[in-house]
Amino acid sequence: MIIEDFMPKVGESSIREEMINCLRGNPKTLPSVFFYDHKGSELFETITNLEEYYPPKIEIPLLRSTAQKLKQELKDCDLVELGSGDCSKISVFLDEIPEEIRQTIVYYPVDVCKQAIEKSACNLQDRYPEMNIHGITADFLGHIEKIPAKRRRFFCFFGSTIGNLTEVQAMQFMTDLGNVMNKNDRLLLGVDMVKDIDIIEKAYNDGQGVTAEFNKNILEVVNDHIKTDFYPEEFVHVAFFNKKYSRIEMHLKAKKDLEITSPLLKERIVFRKGETIHTENSHKYTVDGINKMADAAGLSVENIFNDDKKWFSLAEMVKQ
Structure with a gap:
């Protein structure tokens, strides 16, 4: 670690x-x-x-079902979680990934809080001893280039955290992220959708x-x-x-x-x-809003995974 x-x-x-x-x-x-x-x-x-407060109640089961669909995409890749926090969501995701695939993953939690990184890295190492963990204390809005690019990368940005940014900040972040992504790198972006006010x-x-x-x-x-x-x-x-x-x-x-x-x-x-x-x-976002962010990053939207009510989405994007 x-x-x-x-x-x-x-x-x-x-x-x-x-x-x-x-x-x-x-x-x-x-x-x-x-x-x-x-x-x-x-x-x-x-x-x-x-x-x-509906978001976690929808996002958690959606993370489980999406991980099952994307598990083969995680083989032999670096899994980068932006704003990793307490690692609770990535744990839900990783629980659905077979151990033989987890063995091939290097997990990079990225967060501004060093204590959070240290605590979550220790907890995850105990939970998944077969997986390599490389924590990065950084502000992903300003230090995105610090994330290693040794292998194909699978970025995760959960919790609709991008929704806390202004539109200008969100577009700049997506542009910056797209600039450091390599061909076949992927992003799984969590967004809270527009619904009944x-x-x-x-x-x-x-x-x-x-x-x-x-x-x-x-x-x-x-x-x-x-x-x-x-x-x-x-x-x-x-x-x-x-x-x-x-x-x-x-x-x-x-x-x-x-x-x-x-x-x-x-x-x-x-x-x-x-x-x-x-x-x-x-x-809160619409499908058009998701596509607009993907365009800013120069990414193609491959899938948008939703709950039954389409209240929350996990958008899978790829750098071509």
């Missing part, structure tokens, strides 16, 4: 500067990466098990309020870093489907006029009643 670290060291001053600049912007924003402190990660794990909005406005707590927790993360005096209860969780951009947007809306202070800031951060902080996007 090998783990390579390509992440630049980001100091606390850089994190503080990013947060302050985003909160002073117009409109105010906070990058969704700041959701995932320890509490935020636990809350998100709870969200994935909520009745209203009520179903989509309920997934981000659960009855127990867990998603609201998750969204508001980002203010506690900001308090920890820049010593602000945000009170999460002074904000309302808002999540709605923006038809123009085909995406769920999550915001935090101020209940009243507010002035946020910090010993690190000379001026207060001012909110007017109803003003929001935009915290996350989650784009």
Whole structure:
């Protein structure tokens, strides 16, 4: 088992500067990466098990059935998972691959969090001792060229993570990925599809309020870093489907006029009643949207695997 670290060291001053600049912007924003402190990660794990949050319930069985169809494509290849996280989804996928094929695979988990890579690599090595694992700590948006190209590669990008990117970012990512892919390299891309708006909005406005707590927790993360005096209860969780951009947007809306202070800031951060902080996007796709991303990467769509309701898709693309 090998783990390579390509992440630049980001100091606390850089994190503080990013947060302050985003909160002073117009409109105010906070990058969704700041959701995932320890509490935020636990809350998100709870969200994935909520009745209203449909994506994992559809994607997991879809991963199983798709792996059975694609298992021969994985023989003698490097399996690269972008944004691998806790390795739960690749485990579902690999469970369906015969051991004699897994023996021929080198698995490359790619994630920005070194601890996540180390933990998942150890867990996977215990689960699949016959498989070689080569972890890479990197931001796949900026370090895609760091992934070795010794053999044919099978890229996986699960969970509709691409939906968290803006359209410009997603197209740039697909272009960059296509540029480093070689002939016969493949991509299996997970995307959440456009469906009844009520179903989509309920997934981000659960009855127990867990998603609201998750969204508001980002203010506690900001308090920890820049010593602000945000009170999460002074904000309302808002999540709605923006038809123009085909995406769920999550915001935090101020209940009243507010002035946020910090010993690190000379001026207060001012909110007017109803003003929001935009915290996350989650784009939903159509088949045309999938084809548009494939075109940006110079890839051909070979298959689109769906659940029965066509709520979620795994698109198989190949570099010709």
